[in-house]
Amino acid sequence: MAAYRTSGFDFSDNAPNGNLEQHPDLAANAAQPVHLQRNKTERRRLQGLQRSLTASSMKKPAEPKTLRERFGIWMINEGGRQLFFGVWIFLHLLVAVFGFINYQLKDNLVDARALFGVTFTIARTAALILHIDVIFILLPVCRNFVSLLRRTPLNDIIPFDKNITLHKATAWSIVAGTAVHIVAHMVNFYKLAMADTDAKTTGQRVIAFLQANFVTGPGVTGWIMTASLGIIVFFSSEKRRRAHFERFWYSHHLFVVFFINWQLHGMFCMIKPDRPPYCSSDTIGVFWRYWLIGGVIWISERVLREIRSRHRTYVSKVIQHPSNVMELQIKKEKTTARAGQYIFLSCPEISYFQWHPFTLTSAPEEDYISVHIRVVGDFTQALSKAMGCDFEKGKEETPAGGKVVGTNVNPPVNRLLPRVMVDGPFGSASEDFLKYETVLLVGAGIGVTPFASILKSIWYRMNNFNNSKPTRLSKVYFTWVIRDFGVAEWFHSLLHAIEEQDTQGRIEINIYLTAKIKEDDMNNIILQDVGAEKDAITSLRAPTHFGRPNWDRVFGSISEKHPETDVGVFFCGPAVLSKQLHQMSNKYSDPKGTRFFFGKENF
Numbered sequence: 001m002a003a004y005r006t007s008g009f010d011f012s013d014n015a016p017n018g019n020l021e022q023h024p025d026l027a028a029n030a031a032q033p034v035h036l037q038r039n040k041t042e043r044r045r046l047q048g049l050q051r052s053l054t055a056s057s058m059k060k061p062a063e064p065k066t067l068r069e070r071f072g073i074w075m076i077n078e079g080g081r082q083l084f085f086g087v088w089i090f091l092h093l094l095v096a097v098f099g100f101i102n103y104q105l106k107d108n109l110v111d112a113r114a115l116f117g118v119t120f121t122i123a124r125t126a127a128l129i130l131h132i133d134v135i136f137i138l139l140p141v142c143r144n145f146v147s148l149l150r151r152t153p154l155n156d157i158i159p160f161d162k163n164i165t166l167h168k169a170t171a172w173s174i175v176a177g178t179a180v181h182i183v184a185h186m187v188n189f190y191k192l193a194m195a196d197t198d199a200k201t202t203g204q205r206v207i208a209f210l211q212a213n214f215v216t217g218p219g220v221t222g223w224i225m226t227a228s229l230g231i232i233v234f235f236s237s238e239k240r241r242r243a244h245f246e247r248f249w250y251s252h253h254l255f256v257v258f259f260i261n262w263q264l265h266g267m268f269c270m271i272k273p274d275r276p277p278y279c280s281s282d283t284i285g286v287f288w289r290y291w292l293i294g295g296v297i298w299i300s301e302r303v304l305r306e307i308r309s310r311h312r313t314y315v316s317k318v319i320q321h322p323s324n325v326m327e328l329q330i331k332k333e334k335t336t337a338r339a340g341q342y343i344f345l346s347c348p349e350i351s352y353f354q355w356h357p358f359t360l361t362s363a364p365e366e367d368y369i370s371v372h373i374r375v376v377g378d379f380t381q382a383l384s385k386a387m388g389c390d391f392e393k394g395k396e397e398t399p400a401g402g403k404v405v406g407t408n409v410n411p412p413v414n415r416l417l418p419r420v421m422v423d424g425p426f427g428s429a430s431e432d433f434l435k436y437e438t439v440l441l442v443g444a445g446i447g448v449t450p451f452a453s454i455l456k457s458i459w460y461r462m463n464n465f466n467n468s469k470p471t472r473l474s475k476v477y478f479t480w481v482i483r484d485f486g487v488a489e490w491f492h493s494l495l496h497a498i499e500e501q502d503t504q505g506r507i508e509i510n511i512y513l514t515a516k517i518k519e520d521d522m523n524n525i526i527l528q529d530v531g532a533e534k535d536a537i538t539s540l541r542a543p544t545h546f547g548r549p550n551w552d553r554v555f556g557s558i559s560e561k562h563p564e565t566d567v568g569v570f571f572c573g574p575a576v577l578s579k580q581l582h583q584m585s586n587k588y589s590d591p592k593g594t595r596f597f598f599g600k601e602n603f
C-alpha cells in the first residue's frame with residue numbers, strides 16, 4: 001500500500017557534524033560506565049543515523065488528534081489486515097444468519113423440526129458454516145499459490161503475510177462449528193432415542209442413543225472426524241509444535257481422514273426431508289464441491305513439489321561457520337529466486353518426508369542459491385553431519401569467514417556430499433523491500449538470513465552489477481541485534497564488501513551486541529579501538545553498539561531525515577522484538593509525514 005512519495009535523500013550522512021558532543025549516545029553521560037562511552041575515533045566513525053542525532057533534534061512521534069488522523073495511522077499497518085479479517089467474520093455471520101433462517105423456514109423440513117426442535121436448525125447451520133470454512137482452510141497453506149498472488153495487485157488489499165493466521169482462524173472456526181454441531185446432534189440423538197417406540201425402558205433408550213452414535217453412518221464418520229480433529233488440534237498448540245515439530249507435522253495429515261469422513265458423513269440421508277426426492281446427489285454429500293478449489297490447488301502443489309524435487313540439484317559447497325552455523329551453496333536447475341524468499345529443503349539420506357524451511361542468503365544475481373542453517377535440533381544436526389561438518393571438533397578452530405568442509409568436486413574425506421531436494425522459492429514479507437525508497441531492515445540473531453540476500457541484491461542493483469535491474473531504493477538502514485560476536489562472523493564478509501563499495505553511504509550498518517561483556521574483553525576492545533579506523537569487534541567502519549537499540553531514537557531520526565517518505569520496516573527474529581517494532585512503526589507514522597510500513601517474518 002505504499003504510495004510513491006518523495007524521499008528526503010540523504011547521501012551526506014558521513015559528512016562531519018558539528019553537533020557530535022550533543023549526541024545522546026555521546027554526551028559525556030555520567031549514567032554510562034566509562035568503558036561504554038564512545039572514544040573520539042569511534043565518534044567519527046558513527047553512522048549517519050546515530051551521528052546527526054542530538055537529544056534536542058530528535059523528532060517526537062506525531063500525536064493524532066482528530067479521528068481522521070487516527071484513521072490515517074490505523075490504515076498504515078493495521079487497516080488492511082483488520083478489514084480483511086472483519087470481512088471474514090462478517091461472511092461467517094452472514095452465513096450463520098441466513099443459514100439459520102433457511103433451515104428454520106424451509107417447507108420440506110417440517111417433520112425434522114417437529115421432532116428435534118431448534119437443535120436441528122442449529123446443527124444444520126453449523127454444518128453450513130463448516131462447509132464455508134473448508135473453502136478457506138487449504139488455500140493459505142498453498143505456498144506457491146500465495147507466492148503467485150503476492151505479485152498481483154491483490155497484494156495491496158489482501159494481507160498475504162497473514163496466510164498462517166487465516167489458516168489458524170479458519171481452523172478454530174472449524175473447531176467451534178464442530179463443537180456446536182456435535183452438541184446439537186447429541187440433543188437430537190437424545191430426542192431420537194426418546195421418540196423410539198421400540199425403546200421402552202431407560203436401558204433400551206440408552207442403547208438406542210449409543211446406536212445412533214456408533215452404529216449409524218453419520219455417527220461413526222462423525223466420531224472419526226472428531227477424533228482426527230482432536231488429535232490435530234492437540235499437537236498444533238504453539239508449545240507442542242515448537243517442542244515436537246514432527247508430531248505436529250505428521251498428525252496434521254489426519255486431515256485426509258477428516259475430509260474423507262466428512263464427504264461420507266453427509267451421504268447417509270439419516271434425517272430425511274418431508275418430500276421426494278428425499279436425498280438427491282444435489283443435496284447430500286456436497287462436501288467435495290466446497291473442498292474442490294482448495295483441494296485441487298493443494299494436491300497440485302504436492303505434485304509440483306515431487307516434480308521440483310527431481311530437478312537436477314547438487315550441493316556445490318559446504319562451509320562450517322562459528323556458532324553452529326552451516327552454509328550450503330546449492331546449484332539447481334530451473335530456479336529463479338527473488339531476494340528475501342525462502343525454500344524448503346529435504347535430504348533423502350536423512351528423511352524423504354521431512355521438508356524444512358530456510359531463507360535464501362544468496363542474491364538473485366548469483367548463479368547459485370545458498371542457505372545459512374543454525375544447527376539446533378534433530379534434522380539440522382543430522383544434515384550438518386551428513387554434509388561433513390563437525391561442530392564439536394570445530395568449536396575452537398573455525399576461522400573467520402568459515403571453513404570450507406567440502407565442495408562437489410572435492411567432497412569431505414571418505415564421503416560424497418549427500419543429495420538434497422529443494423522446493424520453492426516462496427515469497428515472504430521481506431520480498432516487498434523494493435517497493436520503498438527507504439528501508440529499515442532489522443534482523444535478530446540468525447534472523448538476519450533474509451537480509452543477507454536483500455543486502456546483496458540491493459548492493460548489486462545500486463552498483464548495477466551482473467546486469468541487475470536498477471532500483472528506486474536510495475537509503476537502507478540495516479540493524480542487526482546479536483547476543484554475541486560469534487553469531488555475527490559469517491555475515492561479516494558481506495558487510496565488509498558493502499562498506500567498501502558503498503561510497504555514497506546508501507547502506508548504513510548498525511550492529512548491537514546485547515550480551516554482557518567480561519571486563520577483560522572490554523578492556524581489550526577499548527585498547528584496540530583507540531585511534532583505530534575500524535571496529536575492534538567487527539572490523540567494520542561502523543562502530544558496534546553495546547546493549548539494545550533505542551528504537552525511539554532510531555525511528556525519530558529516520559522520520560527526521562526522511563520527511564514525507566514511505567519507509568519499509570522489515571524484521572526477522574523473535575516475537576517480542578517484532579511487537580516492539582510494530583508498535584514503533586505505528587507510533588512514529590504520520591499520515592502527512594513519514595509513514596512506516598511494518599512487515600515481519602518469524603522462524
Ligand SMILES: Cc1cc2nc3c(=O)[nH]c(=O)nc-3n(C[C@H](O)[C@H](O)[C@H](O)COP(=O)(O)OP(=O)(O)OC[C@H]3O[C@@H](n4cnc5c(N)ncnc54)[C@H](O)[C@@H]3O)c2cc1C
Pocket residue numbers: 241242243245246342354355356357358359360371372373374375376377378379380381446449450602603
Ligand atoms: C520461513 C522460515 C524461514 C527459516 N529460515 C531459517 C534460516 O535461514 N536459517 C535457520 O537456521 N533456520 C531457519 N528457519 C528455522 C528452521 O526451519 C528450523 O530451525 C529447522 O526446521 C529446525 O529443524 P530441527 O529438526 O533441526 O530442529 P527442531 O528442534 O526439531 O526444531 C527447532 C524449531 O524449528 C521448528 N521446526 C522444526 N521443523 C520445522 C519444519 N519442518 N518447518 C518449520 N519449522 C520447523 C520447530 O517448531 C522448532 O521451533 C526458518 C523457519 C521458517 C518458518
